[in-house]
Amino acid sequence: DASDIEKGTYPHYMLKEIDEQPLVIRNIISKYQKENGEIKLDEDIRKAMQAADRIYIIAAGTSYHAGLVGKQLIESIAKKPVETHIASEFLYNMPLVSEKPLFIFISQSGETADSRGVLVNVKKLGYPALTITNVPGSTLSREADFTLHTYAGPEIAVASTKAYTAQMAVLAILAVDTAKARGLTLDFDPIKELSIVGTVMETLCDQKEALEKIAREYLSVTRNCFFIGRASDYYVGLEGALKLKEISYIQAEGFAGGELKHGTIALIEEGTPVIALATQKHVNLSIRGNVKEVAARGANPCIISLEGLNADNDAFVLPKVHDYLTPLVAVIPLQLISYYAALHRGCDVDKPRNLAKSVTVE
Numbered sequence: 001d002a003s004d005i006e007k008g009t010y011p012h013y014m015l016k017e018i019d020e021q022p023l024v025i026r027n028i029i030s031k032y033q034k035e036n037g038e039i040k041l042d043e044d045i046r047k048a049m050q051a052a053d054r055i056y057i058i059a060a061g062t063s064y065h066a067g068l069v070g071k072q073l074i075e076s077i078a079k080k081p082v083e084t085h086i087a088s089e090f091l092y093n094m095p096l097v098s099e100k101p102l103f104i105f106i107s108q109s110g111e112t113a114d115s116r117g118v119l120v121n122v123k124k125l126g127y128p129a130l131t132i133t134n135v136p137g138s139t140l141s142r143e144a145d146f147t148l149h150t151y152a153g154p155e156i157a158v159a160s161t162k163a164y165t166a167q168m169a170v171l172a173i174l175a176v177d178t179a180k181a182r183g184l185t186l187d188f189d190p191i192k193e194l195s196i197v198g199t200v201m202e203t204l205c206d207q208k209e210a211l212e213k214i215a216r217e218y219l220s221v222t223r224n225c226f227f228i229g230r231a232s233d234y235y236v237g238l239e240g241a242l243k244l245k246e247i248s249y250i251q252a253e254g255f256a257g258g259e260l261k262h263g264t265i266a267l268i269e270e271g272t273p274v275i276a277l278a279t280q281k282h283v284n285l286s287i288r289g290n291v292k293e294v295a296a297r298g299a300n301p302c303i304i305s306l307e308g309l310n311a312d313n314d315a316f317v318l319p320k321v322h323d324y325l326t327p328l329v330a331v332i333p334l335q336l337i338s339y340y341a342a343l344h345r346g347c348d349v350d351k352p353r354n355l356a357k358s359v360t361v362e
């Protein structure tokens, strides 16, 4: 309950929750690690992951965006096929499912009606279900066979921040555990890489002034803003656009870099802000090509890149983390830029108009 959770010295819950992310990552590491350093996970969940021939991730809103990253994590680390679906679409347009599916529901609140609708159908069909949630006693947790807790602590601001990074961290742990249980060898130490993420998040949370300046420079007067990225940067761009539109009411859309020329580029005018993410080596040249295309049409590009892939004039450079985990850190500047954009525009950051923290009706 919001009244029980103090903001302390923070002007808004959202800012407090953004700052809590390094702590949440450390908390997740300690909850999912055994004393000998191995991953601690319910044996039944491990078995369910092994038994599945395909995983279906179902979620809404920000949790859906975490699910897109989750697909990439599980496919690249554990080599299991994954599909991520919007709950409300899956409900009315269910795809043909594989013979031995495992359904993973991602939900901060565990109460989203659209996700619950899918869970009810899935259980009727006799399929196993795992819920990844921040509220273990919630409906989606009780009605699924298994639950993984995201340990983010209560999230009060309507715009989700720490719950999103916590969901991705738990998905990364699940992917690593599944890979190990399958006998795959990993070329990285997952716990060490997640700890680095925590440390980098802290560095990013200390860069509020620089990010406030970016918000002021790019977003004070504009009526729209585009986010572009490729591969996992595309998924993070979708989340960045959602954050910005939710709390600042700037019309914001996230696009796959390659799709620009198929429509969106028509919207570029003199001064249109385009926030481009460049944290992925294999697409760095392509995304920078996209930036040139929009800049040539008058856009005001704001490049957020990763150390080692950065170029002159990038607006913000993220410290290096493992390739698979870049979404967990790349979203932080986007959360803070959105926060400051909303603040500068006089919006109610914690309680944006027309939105609910948890949507329990269809």
Ligand code: G6P
Residues within 6 Å of the ligand: 060, 061, 062, 063, 106, 107, 108, 109, 110, 111, 112, 115, 158, 159, 160, 355, 356, 357, 358, 359
């Ligand atoms: C609402 C919230 C979003 C959230 C979505 C899904 O729309 O405003 O922040 O991402 O519901 O909620 P869930 O609790 O299922 O993650």
